[in-house]
Amino acid sequence: MLRERLVDALGADAVKTSPEDLAVYAFDAYSESAPPDAVVLPTSSRQVCATVAIARACGVPVVGRGAGTGLCGGAVPTAGGIVVSFARMNRLLQLDLPNRRARVQPGLINLALSEAVAGAGLFYAPDPASQRASTLGGNIATNAGGPHCLGYGVTANHVLELEVVDDRGEVFSCSIDDIGYDLTGVLVGSEGTLGLVTSAWVRLLRMPESVRVWLAGFADIESASAAVSQTIAAGIVPSAMEIMDAVITQAVEAAFHAGYPTDVGAILLIENAGFEEDMQAGEAAISRICRDAGALFWRSAKSTAERAALWAGRKGAAAATGRIAPNYYTQDVCVPRSKLPQAIAVVREAAADHGVTVGNVFHAGDGNLHPLLMYDKRDRKQVAGVIGAGNVILDAAIALGGTISGEHGIGHEKREAMTRVYTTEDLATMAKVREVFDPARSLNPEKIFPRGVGCPEVR
Amino acid sequence: MTPPIVAQRVTPGNAEAVAELLATCDRTGRAVIVEGGRTLDGMGGAPTRADVALCTCALDRILTYEPRDLTVAVEAGMTLAALAGQLQRERQFVPLDAPLRKRATVGGTLAAGWLGPRRHRYGRPRDLIIGSRVALADGTLARAGGMVVKNVSGYDMSKLYVGSFGTLAVIVEAHFKTLPLPERRRAILARLPSGSAERAVAHLQALAVPPSAAWRVTGFHREVPGDDGDDGRLVVFLESTETLMERATRDLRSVLGRAGVPAATIIDDGAYDSFERVCDALIAPLGERSVTYRELGSPENALPRCTALMALAERRQLIPESITDIMNGDRYLRVSDRDALAFNTKIDAFDDELHTEAPDAIVVAGQTAMRADLAVWGEPPRTLARMHALKDRFDPRHTLNPGRFIGGI
Ligand SMILES: Cc1cc2nc3c(=O)[nH]c(=O)nc-3n(C[C@H](O)[C@H](O)[C@H](O)COP(=O)(O)OP(=O)(O)OC[C@H]3O[C@@H](n4cnc5c(N)ncnc54)[C@H](O)[C@@H]3O)c2cc1C
Numbered sequence: 112m113l114r115e116r117l118v119d120a121l122g123a124d125a126v127k128t129s130p131e132d133l134a135v136y137a138f139d140a141y142s143e144s145a146p147p148d149a150v151v152l153p154t155s156s157r158q159v160c161a162t163v164a165i166a167r168a169c170g171v172p173v174v175g176r177g178a179g180t181g182l183c184g185g186a187v188p189t190a191g192g193i194v195v196s197f198a199r200m201n202r203l204l205q206l207d208l209p210n211r212r213a214r215v216q217p218g219l220i221n222l223a224l225s226e227a228v229a230g231a232g233l234f235y236a237p238d239p240a241s242q243r244a245s246t247l248g249g250n251i252a253t254n255a256g257g258p259h260c261l262g263y264g265v266t267a268n269h270v271l272e273l274e275v276v277d278d279r280g281e282v283f284s285c286s287i288d289d290i291g292y293d294l295t296g297v298l299v300g301s302e303g304t305l306g307l308v309t310s311a312w313v314r315l316l317r318m319p320e321s322v323r324v325w326l327a328g329f330a331d332i333e334s335a336s337a338a339v340s341q342t343i344a345a346g347i348v349p350s351a352m353e354i355m356d357a358v359i360t361q362a363v364e365a366a367f368h369a370g371y372p373t374d375v376g377a378i379l380l381i382e383n384a385g386f387e388e389d390m391q392a393g394e395a396a397i398s399r400i401c402r403d404a405g406a407l408f409w410r411s412a413k414s415t416a417e418r419a420a421l422w423a424g425r426k427g428a429a430a431a432t433g434r435i436a437p438n439y440y441t442q443d444v445c446v447p448r449s450k451l452p453q454a455i456a457v458v459r460e461a462a463a464d465h466g467v468t469v470g471n472v473f474h475a476g477d478g479n480l481h482p483l484l485m486y487d488k489r490d491r492k493q494v495a496g497v498i499g500a501g502n503v504i505l506d507a508a509i510a511l512g513g514t515i516s517g518e519h520g521i522g523h524e525k526r527e528a529m530t531r532v533y534t535t536e537d538l539a540t541m542a543k544v545r546e547v548f549d550p551a552r553s554l555n556p557e558k559i560f561p562r563g564v565g566c567p568e569v570r
Numbered sequence: 571m572t573p574p575i576v577a578q579r580v581t582p583g584n585a586e587a588v589a590e591l592l593a594t595c596d597r598t599g600r601a602v603i604v605e606g607g608r609t610l611d612g613m614g615g616a617p618t619r620a621d622v623a624l625c626t627c628a629l630d631r632i633l634t635y636e637p638r639d640l641t642v643a644v645e646a647g648m649t650l651a652a653l654a655g656q657l658q659r660e661r662q663f664v665p666l667d668a669p670l671r672k673r674a675t676v677g678g679t680l681a682a683g684w685l686g687p688r689r690h691r692y693g694r695p696r697d698l699i700i701g702s703r704v705a706l707a708d709g710t711l712a713r714a715g716g717m718v719v720k721n722v723s724g725y726d727m728s729k730l731y732v733g734s735f736g737t738l739a740v741i742v743e744a745h746f747k748t749l750p751l752p753e754r755r756r757a758i759l760a761r762l763p764s765g766s767a768e769r770a771v772a773h774l775q776a777l778a779v780p781p782s783a784a785w786r787v788t789g790f791h792r793e794v795p796g797d798d799g800d801d802g803r804l805v806v807f808l809e810s811t812e813t814l815m816e817r818a819t820r821d822l823r824s825v826l827g828r829a830g831v832p833a834a835t836i837i838d839d840g841a842y843d844s845f846e847r848v849c850d851a852l853i854a855p856l857g858e859r860s861v862t863y864r865e866l867g868s869p870e871n872a873l874p875r876c877t878a879l880m881a882l883a884e885r886r887q888l889i890p891e892s893i894t895d896i897m898n899g900d901r902y903l904r905v906s907d908r909d910a911l912a913f914n915t916k917i918d919a920f921d922d923e924l925h926t927e928a929p930d931a932i933v934v935a936g937q938t939a940m941r942a943d944l945a946v947w948g949e950p951p952r953t954l955a956r957m958h959a960l961k962d963r964f965d966p967r968h969t970l971n972p973g974r975f976i977g978g979i
Contacts, residue, residue, distance in 0.1 A: 289952070517721065
């Protein structure tokens, strides 16, 4: 019945319902899984509208999906229904170079956009480490961050206008220049619970005229973190500050040669972008702070190739970790930046207490931690250890004045943890927005909002 | 139409008192007008009902300032100038620009979503806010975001309150990222001789070291220093490190020279003053005989657009003055006449004509009595139905600022 109607509307080629096809869409990069009832691969907004209308008529939910690199189960159809994959809506629709903006379809890969506009001396700033795979639609839905968000801001700061298919299968648009409530502002980061993004105007930036990449090595991750805290405290905000500990650098060097030293406890990768005149003073100030924090060495990338290699190591860190652990779980807490050393100490203790191996690779300049907790999912004890350690880290981040997700989102994974940072009133206020956009909760249900007690309004 | 008279003015001293007041008014069907420094009283619709005026001015404290984290939490009634003064001690700032910053409050600036001239560089108010606390009409106090610079735990509610003109909730507290203060600031003023404006503007937009703010001004002689050439005058505001300022100035002078702009005045002491003067001028009225409009749009055709709107005013025998924001594309048009009587006979027809040409133009400064007959918010936006739905959810009895916002919200 569902299948027939979808095939009628989108054509057989765009509808998948065989169990082996459905199994592919049961996952994202988080470990939970649940197969959908059907998967559709629309090629136009019109087809997305038709899909939502059919889902509504059949009373099944709709879950948007980009590349499935999400780390919180956001694209997993936990309540079944139709997964709408944007894989075939992956075009760059329009380039407005004089006004430095581009109109994109949601399935366009993040990196592809920057590559397409590089010739014009422009780039798209938000660069999640998953940028070779993740889509702009997924980035918009999660308000993705990335290494360079320290200097340039997160996805929300770069989205100008959205075209959205709503819960009734109708298209609407909104822009940050509209007089009236900032619908764009709440839609970005709403994880597909308020509508499906079918195209977007995004901001492009001029490439900086001058870029430096520096590498500092430290005896341990605490001193690397202290160097980051002190840099920010000195009022210096480079374009990126990323920390990797030895577990990660060793994995990276084993997987491919990025040129990271493996005999130090942690490395700090710093990028400064801007004007040539400011570079020398910037290097002097940051290197001094690093030395004072106990840096064992300071290296400056000499060439574009060396810069690219240092970054390639960072962006391949997760893949490299995949080679040393059968499974790993990425935590994504964010703390005030002066609290980094304390937060990192908690991570270390929590992992040790639970007998878990941990690797740290994270957006230190933003205070956004990513402990990768390694385990083998076939071993119940290890799974329990990871869950236990993850919980300790969450609570510690909250106690330090931080939050439970800096950039990956809440999804299915952290919905119950929302009550740890927000009161019932806070959540009920958020839920008012959901009630306006999707009163039946048919768009990506069971995400973001916790179920249960103490939250009568929040289902 | 005369706007209703406020019966009672209340100045609660903390968030809980704000919430309590709202709950009482909401229950008893009394409309609440939210006031900060009242600098933008000339904007928006006149309230359709007004029983209680809630002034946020006693909520004027910094709640947490962590210079080492580059974050600050502040109560909504603090003025922009007071906030800037506190942050300046640590050589930091929040690039929240609005007219009359000695009176304008943080909450009012956010609620109005005022789009300042430096946003092309530092972002809009929506991009600067990282957390908020609001009081809803029913007395609920709710938080969103926090004191971290990256946060995706749930919807970004703070962005919804920014620009909502006090019609969804009363902002009682706001959290911001702060920035290190630029080492150097410099203002540059220049007359624009005939035929130089187009080229000067194009060059300015393409500068490798972009100015923090740049305007082409015509008129506004009381408010903004400098004399007009045939094409008006330029006010440019540079912010950079000590070392970069030299090149920024040299490049600027050279492009102005190429555009045929002869001499420029450099102001170092009081550079920020010059910047502020233009910000203030954007809403400065001429007694009861002027209205100022704002139209947003792409920087590329900001100047021709401004010229077209000025011609429209001249055809109606109104005196046009303009401020064009070169980096962002905004054009501000103040129309006036020699006396209020003459002005009143022309403004309604002009308003219609202007909105035929520029449907999205809004009024940013005009007498309340006069505004009732103007399309102060321009054409209703395409999202109006959803706005009404949100309003009905957040403030079902329309207790907050009734009639002040677009579409009668
Ligand atoms: C190795 C690795 C590194 C990563 N690094 C980062 C990083 O640095 N920063 C960061 O922020 N994240 C990072 N992530 C997480 C992930 O890549 C991001 O969350 C990304 O934005 C997800 O994009 P996607 O296309 O894969 O979306 P998906 O995983 O397919 O979907 C994510 C969410 O978006 C919704 N969605 C997708 N498309 C749409 C649409 N068109 N309309 C409405 N809703 C939609 C889905 O329903 C789901 O809730 C990383 C992940 C991996 C595996």
